[in-house]
Amino acid sequence: MAKRVMTVDDSRTMREMVSLTLRKAGFEVSEAEDGRxxxxxxxxxxxxxxxxxxxxxxxxxxxxxxxxxxxxxWRSVPILMLTTESDATKKAAGKSAGATGWLVKPFDPARLIDVVKRVAG
Known part of the structure; x- marks a missing residue:
């Protein structure tokens, strides 16, 4: 059974690029436009x-x-940050909140797939 991933981004274009990349790799993907x-x-x-x-x-x-x-x-579900931000303070805030990992945009499709496969188990 395919692993399910939700991508959350206010940019429709970014959500679609992430979704397409992951679907091609065999994941089921749902999308959300913000945290709410x-x-x-x-x-x-x-x-x-x-x-x-x-x-x-x-x-x-x-x-x-x-x-x-x-x-x-949701306590044990892997959560990856995918953002243009690379500031150490923001990374620390993400990690402190419970982020599993941090990827910087623009993303490398092969790396995204590799990281998602690794954390999805």
Missing amino acids: DALSKLRTTPVDVVITDLNMPHMDGVTLISTLRGDPR
Whole structure:
């Protein structure tokens, strides 16, 4: 059975690029446009990995990660940050919130697939 991944990004183009890349690698992918949308969809759509942007309206990636980590259902689900940010302070905030890993945009498709396969188990 294919592993399920949710990609969370306010850029439709970025969500589509990540989704296409992962679908070609055999993953099932759902999309959300920000943290609030992701939390709403995750109530009914279980996933094996979450990939989230950092800077988004309504709820940013760090808040999404903190919220998910506070819920027993999502405490052990790998969460990757995929963002243009490479600032050490922001990385530390993501890690402190519970991010499993950090990838910088623009992403390398082969690396994204490799990291997702590794964390998905």
